[in-house]
Every structure is written in structure tokens, then in C-alpha cells.
Amino acid sequence: MVFRDVDILDGAATALEIGERLEKAIRSGALAPGDALPTIRNLAEQLGVNSTTVANAYRQLQTWGLVHGDRRRGTRVIGSVVDPVGDGAPHGSIMDLASGRADPALLPDFSTALMTGGKRTIREGRFGPVSSNLRIAAARRLSADGISAAHLTVVGGALDGIERVLMAHTKAGDKVALEDPCFSRTLSLVRALGLMPEPVKCDDAGMIPVSLDQALRRGARVVIVTPRAQNPTGSALTFERASQLKGVLDGVDDALIVEDDHAALIVGVPAISLVTEGRKRWAVVRSFAKAFGADFRLAILVGDETTVSRVERRQQLGIGWVSHILQETVAEMLSSESIEMTLNGARETYSLRRDALVAGLQQVGIPARGRSGFNVWVPVIHETEAVIGLRDRGYAVLEGDRFRISTPSGVRVTTSALRADDVPDLVEAFTNVLGSREAGHMR
Secondary structure (H helix, E strand, C coil): CCECCECCCCCCCCHHHHHHHHHHHHHHCCCCCCCECCCHHHHHHHHCCCHHHHHHHHHHHHHCCCEEEECCCEEEECCCCCCCCCCCCCCCCCEECCCCCCCHHHCCCCHHHHHHHHHHHHHHCCCCCCCHHHHHHHHHHHHHCCCCCCCEEEECCHHHHHHHHHHHHCCCCCEEEEEECCCHHHHHHHHHCCCEEEEEEEECCEECHHHHHHHHHCCCCEEEECCCCCCCCCCCCCHHHHHHHHHHHCCCCCCEEEEEECCHHHCCCCCCCCCCCCCCCEEEEEECHHHHCCCCCCEEEEECHHHHHHHHHHHHCCCCCCCHHHHHHHHHHHCCHHHHHHHHHHHHHHHHHHHHHHHHHHHCCCCCECCCCCEEEEECCCHHHHHHHHHHCCEECEEHHHCCCCCCCEEEEECCCCCHHHHHHHHHHHHHHHHHHHHHHCC
């Protein structure tokens, strides 16, 4: 078999050999994102191996997060790294509106909490899934938002919690309803687990009920929803929309609802949950990375008894527990009046920055979206051209392709560190890059 004149599969006979050769080709760039792999039957015939061997190789590539397969488009390359983790921020004179991180200047000082919590951990030496102090502090906030904390555990961040819940309830081939566009790493995770994304259209109030109903009718039995600060669009559930979505979900008793409340402490809109009393399978994940800093790799996970129990049992076979020094530090921070004041200020500042950009773009005819969180979604016709054009003018934003399943194109702009006096120049850059013709077309 020849890919781009390179005999990457020459002599490969086992699923492992085929998978590793294709992995190498993807990571080297010989196979690019979007490239289609041969059908299982065709590749098996060309290599002289059983179809099951090729199917197992493709399944392994999917588990590694390198390819995605569906019945309509076949198996296609996602890429070696879909959404890089680490220091991906631009350097030099380029303004970072791409990384999606909090403004360091708005993060609370955790030194006192770390000292107090760390000393307590070392002194008491008690370990297990959840520190008692964190359980109390987290349950108090969840209960205030009307979310049951009867069954609670701690995981290593929002995505870690989502992955553990999915692994507790799903198998390869299951369909998962996702916001479209949705957080790129959630989409990559779903695909890497061998699950099938079912797109749900969204507006500023979150998932559109008729679109969710269609996804459920297509067989989705897991629904991952971001109740506020949705990434990349900034949407947030309203009480009216939540009531409508609950009506749709009530008709599917066996659906697993997973809520990703990743920015709970710094979002200026109320917590609204789709979980209703009596829901058999559900989970709500709340992380602290947006409020306290990206290296606070900790999230609270609550849910039904079975889900939380499965997550804890599997966790105990691996990392055992999330660091109690970290847990106790977060518990102290959640109970600190001075930190709460810092968070209140951050919430207001983030809202002002986001709203300023949305208003500025809308005033020149560019239909930007974003009513909560850090991010603004700007529809464009040509994503790559828009990203390059903005970068040439000193601004780094993200192409929407990584977030989209079937929704029209756009770019994501992170406004967490965008100052008010930067907005006019950024709006002018968008106007120059998109032009009046494209801006008018996207209305």
C-alpha cells in the first residue's frame, strides 16, 4: 500500500504493525488531517490480511485519537495532536486571543491557602478520594445552586471527570450528543473513546430543543452539555431553555446527562442544571482551573450513586486519589472571603471585556456571539484566511474547524485578557480582514 509515494505499510501484517505504521505516517505529516484512509475491505485485500486485522488497527488509531470514522465519510485522519496542551500562546508582539486561559492578573493569591491546607494534610495524613473539608465546601456551593451533592468525588479536572464518566457507562460505537460547535478536546475525547458524536445546534441560550430531540432520535444516549461559559461560543442556558430541554430529555429515561460546568466560579450567570429529580444516570463536573489557575488540576464530580461509585473504583486502580494538598488548598480558597472578593471582581471584568467585543463587532455588522465566559464566536466564511489576516495585524485567534462537527465556519476569540482600549483596534482589524462583503454575508 502506498501513501504519497511512501511505502508506509510495506510488510505490515498484524493489527499492531499496521496501526503503528499509520501512526508514524500521521505524526510525520505523510498523512495530513482530513486525509481519508482506505476502506477496511480494500486495505485488507491490498495487504493480504483479514479484514478483522485492519478493523482492529483502525480501532487502535481511533483510541489514540488519530483518526475518526463514520459511516458517511469513512475513516479520516484527525491529526497527531488535535488541540495541543501546554504553552501554545503566541509570543512577541502578537496579542494572545487564542489560548483560552484566564488573565493571570485576575487570579487569586493562593499562598495562604496552600500553606494552611498543605500543613493540615501533612499533619493529619488522612488520604482517600475526597478530603472532608473540600467535601463540605463544595457541597455547600452545589446545594446553593440546587444540585445534589449526596454522591461526590474528586477528579483531575473537567475533562478527566468527563472521560471517567464516559468510560463508566459507554462502549465503542455509542452515540453522544454534543453542542455544535463544542470544546475541541471534548470532541477529540469522544472520538478517541470510539464514540460517535451527534451534533446539536446551539444559540446563545444553549442547545436548541428540536435539534437535541433529533440527536436522541438518531440514537444518542449520552448528552454532554455546557450549562454556561460554553467553549467556543460563550452560550449559557436560560431558565426557559432549560425547561424546554428537560421536556425533551424526560422522554428518554435511559439518557446519561453530563454537565461540564468548567468555569463555575467566574461566570456572571446563574447555574442552571438539566438534571431532574429521579434521573437515573447523570453527572455534573465543576473544575477550578479558570478561577484559580490552569495548574489547579482538580474538579468536583457529583452524580447518581452508580456513576460516582464506578468513577471512584476505577480511579483507585490508577492514581488512587487527587493530591490532598491540592484538595485542602482548594477547600481553603472556597472558604476565603478575600478570595471570594477577588472572584467577584474577576467575574465583572471578564463580562465587561467579552461584552465590549461583542458589542463592538455587532455595531459594524459582524454577528459575534458570547454571553458568558471567556470566549466569543465570530462567524466567517474562510477560517484560515481570517486567522492569517488577523495574525498579520497582531492578533492570534483560533480557527473554528477544531470545534465544529457540522456547523458553519467561524473563529474563536478569547477575551479574558482583552483590555477596553484594545477593542476598537481589534474591531477594525476584523472589519479589514472580513471586509464588508463577508460581514454582510454572515448576518
